[in-house]
Amino acid sequence: MVLDWGCHTARPSRVLSETPTTRILGIDPGTATVGYGLLDWRGGDRIEYVAAGTIQTPRELNAACRLKIIRDDLAAIIKDYAPDLLAVEAIFFFKNAKTLVPVAQARGVILECAASLGVPFSEYTPMQIKLMLTGFGKADKKLVQHSLARLLNHREIIRPDDAADALAVAVCHTRMAQTALAGLP
Amino acid sequence: MVLDWGCHTARPSRVLSETPTTRILGIDPGTATVGYGLLDWRGGDRIEYVAAGTIQTPRELNAACRLKIIRDDLAAIIKDYAPDLLAVEAIFFFKNAKTLVPVAQARGVILECAASLGVPFSEYTPMQIKLMLTGFGKADKKLVQHSLARLLNHREIIRPDDAADALAVAVCHTRMAQTALAGLP
Numbered sequence: 232m233v234l235d236w237g238c239h240t241a242r243p244s245r246v247l248s249e250t251p252t253t254r255i256l257g258i259d260p261g262t263a264t265v266g267y268g269l270l271d272w273r274g275g276d277r278i279e280y281v282a283a284g285t286i287q288t289p290r291e292l293n294a295a296c297r298l299k300i301i302r303d304d305l306a307a308i309i310k311d312y313a314p315d316l317l318a319v320e321a322i323f324f325f326k327n328a329k330t331l332v333p334v335a336q337a338r339g340v341i342l343e344c345a346a347s348l349g350v351p352f353s354e355y356t357p358m359q360i361k362l363m364l365t366g367f368g369k370a371d372k373k374l375v376q377h378s379l380a381r382l383l384n385h386r387e388i389i390r391p392d393d394a395a396d397a398l399a400v401a402v403c404h405t406r407m408a409q410t411a412l413a414g415l416p
Numbered sequence: 417m418v419l420d421w422g423c424h425t426a427r428p429s430r431v432l433s434e435t436p437t438t439r440i441l442g443i444d445p446g447t448a449t450v451g452y453g454l455l456d457w458r459g460g461d462r463i464e465y466v467a468a469g470t471i472q473t474p475r476e477l478n479a480a481c482r483l484k485i486i487r488d489d490l491a492a493i494i495k496d497y498a499p500d501l502l503a504v505e506a507i508f509f510f511k512n513a514k515t516l517v518p519v520a521q522a523r524g525v526i527l528e529c530a531a532s533l534g535v536p537f538s539e540y541t542p543m544q545i546k547l548m549l550t551g552f553g554k555a556d557k558k559l560v561q562h563s564l565a566r567l568l569n570h571r572e573i574i575r576p577d578d579a580a581d582a583l584a585v586a587v588c589h590t591r592m593a594q595t596a597l598a599g600l601p
Contacts, residue, residue: 295531302528322517332507335517336524343487343525346480 254281256314256350257401258305258341259393262333263288265301265341266393269312270383272405280383282312283394294333298340305344317345318404320396321354355403363406364399375399439466441499441535442586443490444578445526447518448473450486451578454497455568457590465568467497468579479518483525490529502530503589505581506539540588548591549584560584 252271259266268283286304288297319342322335345352355363362368364378376388379399389395437456444451453468471489473482504527507520530537540548547553549563561573564584574580 293537295527295537298524298528299531302532331516332520332523335520336527338517339483339521339524340528342480342521343483343528346484347487352478352480 253316253405254312254314255401255404256309256312256317257397257399257404258317258319259396259400260319260334260338260341261330261393262294262297262301262337263290264391264393265305265337266391266395266397267305267308268389268394268398268401269308269314270398270401270405272408275409276382278382278402278405280385280398283389283398285391285393294336298336301337302340302344305341306348309345309348309350314350316404317341317350317352318400319352319354320360320400321356353404353407355400355407359407360399360403363403438501438590439497439499440586440589441494441497441502442582442584442589443502443504443526444581444585445504445519445523446515446578447479447482447486447522448475449576449578450490450522450526451576451580451582452490452493453574453579453583453586454493454499455583455586455590457593460594461567463567463587463590465570465583468574468583470576470578479521483521486522487525487529490526491533494530494533494535499535501589502526502535502537503585504537504539505545505585506541538589538592540585540592544592545584545588548588 252273254269254271257266257268257270265286266283267286269281271279271281273279286301288300292300319338322331322338342352358368361370361375364370364382365374367374370378376395379395379402380386380388382402383389383398389398437458439454439456442451442453442455450471451468452471454466456464456466458464471486473485477485504523507516507523527537543553546555546560549555549567550559552559555563557577561580564580564587565571565573567587568574568583574583
């Protein structure tokens with residue numbers, strides 16, 4: 232990282248060899264349950280688990296009220312943990328047409344909330360997430376869960392599934408960013 | 417309308433024949449353009465046009481920033497016009513799979529914004545909207561536009577299309593509510 236001390240010379244006055252920490256908030260959207268997972272990334276494979284959990288919305292409430300709970304809780308998480316970036320799965324495929332609309336509605340609220348609080352976002356396809364975690368784009372859920380636990384130094388697989396899925400997107404971001412950096416001249 | 421003056425007798429002390437005004441905000445969701453239309457309903461066919469227009473979001477911004485503009489502008493409209501209810505089209509069919517995800521994302525932000533500002537919502541299918549405006553559930557766009565203009569005492573059809581679609585959902589609510597009231601004992 233190049234530190235600029237305000238005196239604009241052609242050459243930076245000081246160069247840090249240490250990579251700064253990036254705090255990444257991974258999100259797995261849904262109407263009933265939104266998974267979230269936070270990790271600190273210090274470059275390379277230096278990933279530290281911070282927190283993970285779920286936002287739950289009561290089934291008896293209408294869609295608008297459930298979306299309000301999601302936004303309120305997500306805003307509280309962003310304020311508590313101050314992430315530098317939000318990572319979320321892209322929706323490309325119509326694997327489950329019935330849940331596509333509610334998931335997309337929740338995703339819209341999540342993206343808007345991040346923008347309102349000044350947190351940029353990155354999105355990754357399910358295949359990118361599997362590839363970056365296991366080296367195999369068609370890996371099954373079990374393999375992804377075990378790779379994730381190993382990467383985050385957890386003895387057992389992370390539960391619940393929604394929190395693990397959210398952490399997986401966050402880990403995917405660290406690997407995609409490395410791949411992008413590796414391509415620099 | 418029955419007014420209750422606080423002394424609880426078996427018979428209401430006063431009965432108003434006049435129906436109170438309900439201000440309805442119709443919304444036609446989208447990422448690039450959100451149509452909105454406001455009308456005052458005084459019962460039966462007594463509908464008065466209040467305002468209509470569109471929220472536009474720049475194509476060069478990412479999804480999160482565009483959704484933020486939609487929420488900010490919608491919140492301003494709700495604060496300016498103080499609607500009693502938001503009416504929006506339900507998404508049931510996959511007519512255009514490509515635009516389904518962005519439309520659902522925008523719809524999520526719209527529903528959440530309404531809930532946050534305490535405005536309840538009603539949703540209607542495209543077939544209900546066509547049926548309530550023209551008497552024919554498979555009416556074409558032109559027939560819906562002309563019926564809408566006639567109902568709102570406009571000489572010409574309302575433009576742009578997104579604003580007209582938003583007003584059509586709002587009108588649909590007035591007719592669905594009448595149908596529901598007519599079914600009361």
